[in-house]
Amino acid sequence: MATQLIELVDGPLDTGKPSKPKFRTVRKDGQIVKLRIVDADSPNFSADLTASFQANIRRARKENREIEDDS
Template identity: 45%
Template sequence: MATKAEITPRDLPTKVIQLADGSVIRKKVVQADGPNFALELQAAFRSNVRRIRTEQRKRARTAPQPA
């Protein structure tokens, strides 16, 4: 049985955008008309979920604990 090629978030190019207030945003770039659109979109989604969960854990550790 043939398995489909795995595309990881590392395989996707990253676009760096600087906002007017000086903050920087990094985004994964997905080719909408590419042959691997679904796999690229899934890889970008996994990357976003991993980043958000990491931020949430970090905030939960630094939040004051109720007594």
């Protein structure tokens, strides 16, 4: 039976510095939508994906706060 190596990480992961974000703007139903592009073949893909995810979370939280303030 093959043995597996499991590494426990306590604390934040250091994914490195993400590259400069690239955006693509498209129109959908008359609205301008800004998409963040992540290159899967990039040497720092992990850092780029993490930065993109964090940007999405910031945007979603901001939208939720605006909805709560309107109520």
